[in-house]
Amino acid sequence: MNSLEYSPIACQSLQVTVVGAGNVGRTLAQRLVQKNVANVVLLDIVPGLPQGIALDLMSAQSVEEYDNKIVGTNEYEATAGSDVVVITAGLPRKPGMSRDDLLGKNANIVAQAAREALRYSPTAILIVVTNPLDVMTYLAWKVTGLPPQRVIGMAGVLDSARLKAFIAMKLGACPSDINTLVLGGHGDLMLPLPRYCTVSGVPITELMPSQTIAELVERTRNGGAEIAALLQTGTAYYAPASSAGVMVESILRNQSRILPAATYLDGMYGLKDIFLGVPCRLGCRGVEDILEVQLTPEEKDALHLSAEAVRRNIDVALAMVKDS
Ligand SMILES: NC(=O)c1ccc[n+]([C@@H]2O[C@H](COP(=O)([O-])OP(=O)(O)OC[C@H]3O[C@@H](n4cnc5c(N)ncnc54)[C@H](O)[C@@H]3O)[C@@H](O)[C@H]2O)c1
Numbered sequence: 001m002n003s004l005e006y007s008p009i010a011c012q013s014l015q016v017t018v019v020g021a022g023n024v025g026r027t028l029a030q031r032l033v034q035k036n037v038a039n040v041v042l043l044d045i046v047p048g049l050p051q052g053i054a055l056d057l058m059s060a061q062s063v064e065e066y067d068n069k070i071v072g073t074n075e076y077e078a079t080a081g082s083d084v085v086v087i088t089a090g091l092p093r094k095p096g097m098s099r100d101d102l103l104g105k106n107a108n109i110v111a112q113a114a115r116e117a118l119r120y121s122p123t124a125i126l127i128v129v130t131n132p133l134d135v136m137t138y139l140a141w142k143v144t145g146l147p148p149q150r151v152i153g154m155a156g157v158l159d160s161a162r163l164k165a166f167i168a169m170k171l172g173a174c175p176s177d178i179n180t181l182v183l184g185g186h187g188d189l190m191l192p193l194p195r196y197c198t199v200s201g202v203p204i205t206e207l208m209p210s211q212t213i214a215e216l217v218e219r220t221r222n223g224g225a226e227i228a229a230l231l232q233t234g235t236a237y238y239a240p241a242s243s244a245g246v247m248v249e250s251i252l253r254n255q256s257r258i259l260p261a262a263t264y265l266d267g268m269y270g271l272k273d274i275f276l277g278v279p280c281r282l283g284c285r286g287v288e289d290i291l292e293v294q295l296t297p298e299e300k301d302a303l304h305l306s307a308e309a310v311r312r313n314i315d316v317a318l319a320m321v322k323d324s
């Protein structure tokens with residue numbers, strides 16, 4: 001053979017659209033292609049930005065040895081046929097702001113992104129990352145009219161991972177030996193559950209005094225704000241991108257991983273018509289199951305308090321996008 005003539009093989013690859021090519025979006029895109037999870041279409045409103053990042057990541061292909069491809073675009077048409085859509089578009093908070101302060105800026109961005117992306121990929125599963133997370137996930141579900149199991153918010157994996165990191169640092173343990181569970185909304189009232197946290201199966205309540213556990217719980221609740229204050233410009237993105245990445249992977253590889261995520265509750269945990277973080281089985285149909293863990297009366301009250309904080313903003317968000 002003296003010439004390189006490739007005959008194209010008709011094959012269909014998995015495709016993920018990532019809306020928003022900022023810190024979280026571009027890092028997620030990198031993770032997905034480097035782990036060979038799927039091809040990625042990276043979309044942003046800024047002309048040239050997603051195209052530049054895509055070209056940079058394609059240039060790393062031979063060095064890092066991955067096969068999946070990434071293209072950048074400003075047009076939703078180019079995202080057609082995606083299996084999963086992840087929305088990371090929107091503003092991050094600045095130090096001193098709460099995530100809820102982003103509602104006014106991000107509601108229309110998320111509503112438009114969800115509608116447009118689903119118009120071109122009508123069978124996709126939608127993962128929302130933009131804050132305020134639980135409200136934006138509800139909004140994306142409402143404006144797309146998708147079955148609720150196909151709309152999922154990313155936060156619980158991140159919050160649980162932060163708690164794992166803090167436990168590992170405190171005990172000098174290996175993070176992958178640690179299991180944690182954080183329920184509720186992705187806000188100041190999230191509910192880390194020490195009773196369900198273990199190191200190689202041993203409850204942390206047997207490994208640390210309650211005062212230390214209380215400090216780690218508080219640090220987890222403030223985990224996002226702690227990083228925002230250190231960075232000064234922007235918020236966390238490596239762990240958020242990793243967290244969204246494992247959710248995408250569990251869906252596309254039908255791994256059935258049980259991961260905490262914002263899902264639609266219709267009676268479970270005594271809550272109705274709300275997206276809130278609880279353990280979900282994620283597979284090829286999206287949320288395949290929701291696990292209802294046993295809660296003490298105090299934990300249940302705390303979960304409901306967190307839900308109320310989310311619920312207060314849902315109507316505000318819906319009113320914002322009503323006429324757009
Ligand atoms: N759920 C979580 O746990 C979690 C974790 C980290 C960040 N976040 C949130 O994710 C969002 C993004 O964070 P980031 O750090 O990547 O911000 P960033 O500012 O780095 O990136 C945001 C990107 O969105 C783009 N964008 C804005 N409007 C758009 C539109 N209409 N269509 C397409 N793209 C648009 C911007 O051009 C920018 O590139 C923020 O709201 C942040 O609070 C959530």
Ligand SMILES: O=C(O)C[C@H](O)C(=O)O
Binds near residue numbers: 093131223225240
């Ligand atoms: O803290 C933020 O605003 C970003 C994100 O929600 C996080 O927890 O890192």
